Amino acid sequence: MRLVIVGGVAAGMSAASRARRFDPAAQIVVFDRGEWISYGACGLPYVLGGDVEDFGDLVARTPEQMRARGIGVRLRHEVTGIDAAARTLTVLDRDAGRTVTEPYDRLLLATGVSPVRPDWATTDLSGVHVLKDIPDGQAIQASLDGARRACIVGGGYIGLELAENFRARGLSVVMLEKGPDIAGRVLDPPYQQRVRTVVEEHGVDVRCGVTVTGLTGKGGRVTGVQTDAGLVRADVVVVSVGVRPNTALARAAGARIGKTGAVAVDARQLTSVDGVYAAGDNAEATHRVTRRRVHIPLGLTANRMGRVAGVNMAGGHATFPGILGTAIFKTFTLGVARTGLTQTEADALGLHAHSVDVSSTDHAGYYADAKPIHVRLTAERGSGRLLGTQIVAHGHLSAKRVDVVAALLQQRATVQDLFDCDLAYAPPFSSVWDVLLVAADRLHRDVRAG
Amino acid sequence: MRLVIVGGVAAGMSAASRARRFDPAAQIVVFDRGEWISYGACGLPYVLGGDVEDFGDLVARTPEQMRARGIGVRLRHEVTGIDAAARTLTVLDRDAGRTVTEPYDRLLLATGVSPVRPDWATTDLSGVHVLKDIPDGQAIQASLDGARRACIVGGGYIGLELAENFRARGLSVVMLEKGPDIAGRVLDPPYQQRVRTVVEEHGVDVRCGVTVTGLTGKGGRVTGVQTDAGLVRADVVVVSVGVRPNTALARAAGARIGKTGAVAVDARQLTSVDGVYAAGDNAEATHRVTRRRVHIPLGLTANRMGRVAGVNMAGGHATFPGILGTAIFKTFTLGVARTGLTQTEADALGLHAHSVDVSSTDHAGYYADAKPIHVRLTAERGSGRLLGTQIVAHGHLSAKRVDVVAALLQQRATVQDLFDCDLAYAPPFSSVWDVLLVAADRLHRDVRAG
Numbered sequence: 001m002r003l004v005i006v007g008g009v010a011a012g013m014s015a016a017s018r019a020r021r022f023d024p025a026a027q028i029v030v031f032d033r034g035e036w037i038s039y040g041a042c043g044l045p046y047v048l049g050g051d052v053e054d055f056g057d058l059v060a061r062t063p064e065q066m067r068a069r070g071i072g073v074r075l076r077h078e079v080t081g082i083d084a085a086a087r088t089l090t091v092l093d094r095d096a097g098r099t100v101t102e103p104y105d106r107l108l109l110a111t112g113v114s115p116v117r118p119d120w121a122t123t124d125l126s127g128v129h130v131l132k133d134i135p136d137g138q139a140i141q142a143s144l145d146g147a148r149r150a151c152i153v154g155g156g157y158i159g160l161e162l163a164e165n166f167r168a169r170g171l172s173v174v175m176l177e178k179g180p181d182i183a184g185r186v187l188d189p190p191y192q193q194r195v196r197t198v199v200e201e202h203g204v205d206v207r208c209g210v211t212v213t214g215l216t217g218k219g220g221r222v223t224g225v226q227t228d229a230g231l232v233r234a235d236v237v238v239v240s241v242g243v244r245p246n247t248a249l250a251r252a253a254g255a256r257i258g259k260t261g262a263v264a265v266d267a268r269q270l271t272s273v274d275g276v277y278a279a280g281d282n283a284e285a286t287h288r289v290t291r292r293r294v295h296i297p298l299g300l301t302a303n304r305m306g307r308v309a310g311v312n313m314a315g316g317h318a319t320f321p322g323i324l325g326t327a328i329f330k331t332f333t334l335g336v337a338r339t340g341l342t343q344t345e346a347d348a349l350g351l352h353a354h355s356v357d358v359s360s361t362d363h364a365g366y367y368a369d370a371k372p373i374h375v376r377l378t379a380e381r382g383s384g385r386l387l388g389t390q391i392v393a394h395g396h397l398s399a400k401r402v403d404v405v406a407a408l409l410q411q412r413a414t415v416q417d418l419f420d421c422d423l424a425y426a427p428p429f430s431s432v433w434d435v436l437l438v439a440a441d442r443l444h445r446d447v448r449a450g
Numbered sequence: 451m452r453l454v455i456v457g458g459v460a461a462g463m464s465a466a467s468r469a470r471r472f473d474p475a476a477q478i479v480v481f482d483r484g485e486w487i488s489y490g491a492c493g494l495p496y497v498l499g500g501d502v503e504d505f506g507d508l509v510a511r512t513p514e515q516m517r518a519r520g521i522g523v524r525l526r527h528e529v530t531g532i533d534a535a536a537r538t539l540t541v542l543d544r545d546a547g548r549t550v551t552e553p554y555d556r557l558l559l560a561t562g563v564s565p566v567r568p569d570w571a572t573t574d575l576s577g578v579h580v581l582k583d584i585p586d587g588q589a590i591q592a593s594l595d596g597a598r599r600a601c602i603v604g605g606g607y608i609g610l611e612l613a614e615n616f617r618a619r620g621l622s623v624v625m626l627e628k629g630p631d632i633a634g635r636v637l638d639p640p641y642q643q644r645v646r647t648v649v650e651e652h653g654v655d656v657r658c659g660v661t662v663t664g665l666t667g668k669g670g671r672v673t674g675v676q677t678d679a680g681l682v683r684a685d686v687v688v689v690s691v692g693v694r695p696n697t698a699l700a701r702a703a704g705a706r707i708g709k710t711g712a713v714a715v716d717a718r719q720l721t722s723v724d725g726v727y728a729a730g731d732n733a734e735a736t737h738r739v740t741r742r743r744v745h746i747p748l749g750l751t752a753n754r755m756g757r758v759a760g761v762n763m764a765g766g767h768a769t770f771p772g773i774l775g776t777a778i779f780k781t782f783t784l785g786v787a788r789t790g791l792t793q794t795e796a797d798a799l800g801l802h803a804h805s806v807d808v809s810s811t812d813h814a815g816y817y818a819d820a821k822p823i824h825v826r827l828t829a830e831r832g833s834g835r836l837l838g839t840q841i842v843a844h845g846h847l848s849a850k851r852v853d854v855v856a857a858l859l860q861q862r863a864t865v866q867d868l869f870d871c872d873l874a875y876a877p878p879f880s881s882v883w884d885v886l887l888v889a890a891d892r893l894h895r896d897v898r899a900g
Contacts, residue, residue: 321870328874420771424778
């Protein structure tokens, strides 16, 4: 049994490890077009900010460690073609400049996503970057040397993490966002505004409703970003305006692509093509709240999908439980989190949803250093079923309370169920009535009424 | 309708507020034998440590604020007798030195608990204290003036909170515990040991397996604690060896007392006597995991019971959902939490329970300032039903993750359900696989096997 995995980061390496454990006899080979495998891409902004010393610190397991576990790792090997009927791959060895044909019994496509690069960002100017993998991070690191002005295009969570880390290095930062506010895909508008306020307080020049039209440069280096609202001077530009799933190989294999644009898979991570699995950022998942197929590429999802795929490829049986749309990020002192649906998302789906907002402190108001925490809790009118929550916490760790609601969404619990929870209380940790309980109490009254 | 409440702290004031809201016309009177109402007793150690400036800061609502909401508050009024047939109370006005008879239509006994005072602690020596209410705290505060050596008798959570706060004031601290280790009622032995190690690292002289036999004094002031393992010199002694529910009034009313020693109540907080409710630290609760009646007096439980009682006294219908045995405390840098059952407790109940232990970091290991977190997760073999968790977190806030398990216990969820949860991940908040997920993964394999 020859198991072949294309892509050696989160999903790919999880699959390899899991398959190895499940079937000690299988031959397992991972092809990666780059030079780095098994690293935490979510940590990239923190290397740039200096909190993490070196890109190598993000690596969980080296190729040598994987090989020692009997997993073949071929770096700088790009899979360029597939014959799903013959169960073979065309693989370009980038160092040797040679193409070989590789057979597989079962194949995993863990090809991830690519950052969207608008036309204006396709340039020969140096200093213009995206941030997806370690080489991107290294390129930004090199550009930051001597730089004073950074421009981040896109106000999503990666942009917001970068803003904090660039400010930590003393750079001036301008953030350009096409939409009406930052964090627009993560939060409802009032919570977007809360994030923006704090980001601005930390010296980031946030400009929303701005469309980038081009770049200016001098001597081969970027000097500014042209927008419909004027020129923004910058030594370093990071473009962080979204990602697209890498589906070329899946398409070449004849696998069905979902409406989301990502690879369609069943609960076992199998594509529509026999023997071909997909897992990670390139694959769709089922949203447990809406039961719809969605494409929300995130680290835990990728690792979990990879694990499921690895078991199944090796002849076992595992299923992916779906996702809840849980996401969290830190920007400056803020922790921002959400799970389930926002009010905006619930409305767009035609759900009869209602939200309450509660502002409190993360722990007893009289205890030292109590920080504001803002919670929006959303439920379905009538049934009282929980739909989601959004948290903006000024002591960032408290945003992790989102997990309580995630656990209850997982169980399709109601607002009353949340209110009834015996949550932990002591003054250094929360108010007697945790802010989530306060929100549940208010929301329960509202949705019952409506 | 005259609603009378005996005891004006957590349960009593919650009941009064709730009853007021539910029935604006009812006459509501609260009798309290002391001078303080509506305060957060859990904050007392932090006033002693200096984190909270003043005992008054613990007060949520003053008598004046309560009166402004139409709630009669009679301080220094001690209810000394009851005639449940006639629905009258005998009340001693301590200032006037006069006893009056007060009628009620519905009565709430929110009489709380009293700290256990062993015979040796009944003394005329000054400097020997318990800590239950604000006057206790004020007395300790006065004793601390000029004190250098504190002896805390009892290694429970109040003792451990005090130890931190006494050390913060520069006192030397000896902690005496009769049992084999500290935090013995909260945690299983290996986790007790983790707490002890850190408490000792912070300079507390912890002595376990030690029985106190008496006190020494000079000039009316305590000078030491005599034990079966020698004399411990001390200027201040705090005795924190447990509490007993105040049930005298309930007994006088003819109300049934449960096997736990606390007042038996139904889900509406009604005692066995018509028109007489009990809520708060003096009342039993149903443990949702075991379905047994237990007596675990804690702040949220008291507030929640009071709320339920208040609605029902005012003619509404509310039920208490039961408790999960959730508890949390901070001692020095540690956060310690538990919910559900420990392995020890599950064994004592004859459950076929199994636990796994996972030690990890609270957030991504490469991210700045990752702190160790230790999690024990316990489930029932065969069914896989979650039974409980224990957390010892070196960054104290991370102990709040206990709430995720509490939420799932509430739903009678399985280990698999926990593993399937889409919990929040970003490097400043957790590992990709949150430590709870890692524990669930391991435990799932174990309990399925056996």
